[in-house]
Amino acid sequence: MADGKQRGSQDVGMQFKGVLIKHIIMNLVLIITCIFASPQKLACAEEKSMNPLDYQFVDTNDNVLNSILKFPAGSNQMVKLVIRNHGKTVKIRLGITNMQTNDEGEIDTIASQQRLVSGAIKASAVFKEDNFAHEFILKSEDEKKIPFEILVPSKPFSGVQSFQVNIISESIDTSTMEASIRQSARLDLMNTTQQLPVPEVAFSNLKATNFLGRTGFLVTVKNSVGNDLIAQSLLAQIYSEKNGTLVASRRLNPIHMAPRSYFKFFVPALTLVTQDYRARMTLVQNGKTEEQNFAIHVQRPPQGAASQQAITQVAWTRRFFLILIIIGPIAIITIQIVRWYQYERKKVIKY
Known part of the structure; x- marks a missing residue:
């Protein structure tokens, strides 16, 4: 009698295991579908969609x-x-x-x-x-x-x-x-019959500053000519005048500037101290390389900007919370299913 009751409990346990696995798989599929499916796929299919005009x-x-x-x-x-x-x-x-x-x-x-x-x-x-x-x-x-x-x-x-x-x-x-x-x-x-002028680039207002919450060097890049400026690359290199070491650099590859426009070229730096710096701007255009050098005196380093370490910490914190958002619902559903299974199994064994 006891053996029969034990075998019956084992059979019921096996059934509950199957139900448990089925519930987990169904919920995982549902969560993945909700996360990765696009609104267009979830919506009813239409004969035509929006196309570029x-x-x-x-x-x-x-x-x-x-x-x-x-x-x-x-x-x-x-x-x-x-x-x-x-x-x-x-x-x-x-x-x-x-x-x-x-x-x-x-x-x-x-x-x-x-x-x-x-x-x-x-x-x-x-x-x-x-x-x-x-x-x-x-x-x-x-x-x-x-x-x-x-x-x-x-x-x-x-x-x-x-x-x-x-x-x-x-x-x-x-x-x-x-x-x-x-x-x-x-x-x-x-409004004239003249040929298009040859585009030229000019650099101005090079300084150490805070830009979008980061510390570094900012330079204004201008195209004052009525023609597009297209270049293979633009490279900014910032050196310490004290020991000649490279403290910051950034490359844009390529660039395409609209006529009579400018943009702000930011070069992030890990640290800035009170000293003189030297900036080298290198433009590669039509296979030719042009260089311009500028002196930068930093009397008081910019304050209030986030350090690179702080920015990295914020990025990892965002990733951590993103993982929690994805894994959290799966863990909660799994725990609830396990508890339900354990509760039902205890009921079967009791009776």
Whole structure:
């Protein structure tokens, strides 16, 4: 009798083990799916999805225009932007800004800051705001022509003034949680017949400072010419004048600067002390290497910035909490299942 009861308990225990393993596997699959599955896959499938839009500039006769528009100084010109949608129906927002350069030395398509040098003409002085300050719905396989007027500056300028039309398309179906698509249509304007000038880089305002919570050296890199500046690399090296040791360096590889724009090139340093430093800026452009040297006197090291060690500690703390977020639910579910299994097994053995 006792042996039968023991065998029955073992059989029930084996059944509970199977249920336990099944529950663990199902919950693990559910958690992994929730973490890694994209909203698009979790949403109901649709016949069409959002696609990047096709666009081009045309004149009043619908002839396709080149990327560089050459118009007489002081004239008013009409141009159309043609947008075609081969995806699902979307809502479109337009805006126009100057072409700029971000702090990685690349053409900026977001233009969150007005980092323009002297000689740059702002987009608001060339384009009428009401041409772009509106929204519209563009159905699938439809196209729309948006006319806009260009007020060509009366004063001749060298090279190009560069602008970009920002095209933002959003899904009209909020249940799909699809991210918006941002595109930029570049537009270069000339009001002379001269050739494009040769781009030149200039460095200024080199100093020791705090930048985005870090200590280091900051230099302003300018392209004051009406032409793109493209270089294979830009290297900054900071040496101690006291003993000649290299204390900081950073390379951008490659760089592509918009006409008449600047960016801030930051070189992080582990430590800074009161002394003289020497900076060497090296630009490799069209196979040629150019070097410029600058003296930097640090009388009082910047205060209040986070050290490299503190930044590393913050990064590891974030990783630790991320691991907890992922593993925590799995551990809690597993513990609850084990407790449930132990409780049920005790009930079976008792009776």
